[in-house]
Amino acid sequence: MAHLELDRIVQRYGAHTVVDGVGFRVDTGGIVCLLGPSGCGKTTLLRCIAGFEPIVEGEIRLDGAPVSRPGFSLPPEKRRIGMVFQDYALFPHLTVAGNIGFGLAALSGRERRARVEELLATVGLSGQERKYPHELSGGQQQRVALARALAPRPELVLLDEPFSNLDAELRERLSHEIRAILKQQGMTAILVTHDQNEAFAMADEIGLMADGTIQQWDTPYDLYHRPANRFVADFIGQGAFLPGTVADGGRIDVELGRLSPRLPLAAGRGCPVQVLLRANDIVYDECSALRAEVVHRAFRGAEFLYTLRLPSGAEAQLLVPSHHHHALGETIGIRLGVNHAVAFADDRRAPGAAR
Incomplete structure (x- = not known):
């Protein structure tokens, strides 16, 4: 079943078209990636899905219900979307437990503590709940950011260049680990990156973007072995x-x-x-x-x-x-x-x- 559907999405800044007629679907539990060079429109598209930006043409649907179309945009907080940012965006004055539990105000204290403990175990940070972000490594901070995004049990997780601040070895290891966590949780997720190794490690399917369009939407294997055009062949591998x-x-x-x-x-x-x-x-x-x-x-x-x-x-x-x-x-x-x-x-x- 399609959890997310994009139908001919267009987004412009003035006369400049940043996203030009993009359409794809993501099945429930799928992990996909928007891959491409800087300026190709991938982050703008992610922001449109999150509800941070309106669209000028097309329609975005979650579980079949429209959340964005010209003249209408469901607020981000009502989309049940979790977001993991490039710079982690952790609250420096809150502990690990405070960061993870930040979006769980509607739960009782006992329920909130139980959910935080569950997620600490899931992301491999049990026993770290009293530490502050500055006491953690970059990889640990990214795990906290993921746990915070997962805490309210969102229906979709968006990851915006989540490993770009990490060294190459840690990026590779963490991308495999986060994929395993998302699959274990049954989460539907979209990753945005310019790094094809991250895309290959995490995604079931990849949409390679250039100039606001998707040049090829395919499995990592077929992108590498069966590129649709010269741009894809040049970019991949x-x-x-x-x-x-x-x-x-x-x-x-x-x-x-x-x-x-x-x-x-x-x-x-x-x-x-x-x-x-x-x-x-x-x-x-x-x-x-x-x-x-x-x-x-x-x-x-x-x-x-x-x-x-x-x-x-x-x-x-x-x-x-x-x-x-x-x-x-x-x-x-x-x-x-x-x-x-x-x-x-x-x-x-x-x-x-x-x-």
């Missing part, structure tokens, strides 16, 4: 585009060999295309006659990410175990390790020729 030419049977010839495209191409033989190759689509092979020059390397502990210059001058990326340590300027053997590639029209040479 790491890789490089190589020029190619459509060959017989719809296969594609690139500098590294012949490929079968994952997406169907409408182009005929000889048409130019651009082929996306991820770093794991190329294999390190010193027995290969095809050589490439190492022009950049990034050490990642267990792996090196090499940027390679191919004989044509085009660049590609390669992931190899870090015991294969090659110097800048060194040439190494490589070969293709992919059977299906993602290909797009080469619009610079032949607009509309393929796709």
Whole structure:
């Protein structure tokens, strides 16, 4: 059952359209993410869902009932929505227990204490109820913020860049933990972030946004392996585009060999295309006659990410175990390790020729 539905939402600031005809639905208990670069409209859309901003076109529905449409906006406090902010927004003069129980004034003292204790256990902070926010780490503060959002038993939880103030290792760990908590509680949730790793770790489905529109709404797997357009392919994951030419049977010839495209191409033989190759689509092979020059390397502990210059001058990326340590300027053997590639029209040479 759809818990949240957005129907062709438009929001403008003056003449500037920030959200342009966005529509999607979130089923009860689902966790979705609005992902995209700064300025794409994702935070504005979240604020519209929360009721902090009106909309100029379309309709937002919760459990089938309209909460926003032109000329009408149900107040945020009546939407049964919990909000987790980027800066946590904890009350510095209240203890952990005071922060979590802040929205529970309607409960008796005993009920409020029981709910706070339950949530402290849920977020892994039992015994911390008498501490103040400044006595906690960033990760602990974020758990308190989540517990406070969950305390009134909202029907929808909105998370606005909740991990951006944390270091990379803590972001990854906390995103998995918070997903588990939300799933345990059966909560419907929407995450807003510019970090695809957070999106992949938390979301069942992701809407990738650009210029106020959703470019693709899909599972993390399909966003990565089946990007709908060049923007999605550029934004998600790491890789490089190589020029190619459509060959017989719809296969594609690139500098590294012949490929079968994952997406169907409408182009005929000889048409130019651009082929996306991820770093794991190329294999390190010193027995290969095809050589490439190492022009950049990034050490990642267990792996090196090499940027390679191919004989044509085009660049590609390669992931190899870090015991294969090659110097800048060194040439190494490589070969293709992919059977299906993602290909797009080469619009610079032949607009509309393929796709």
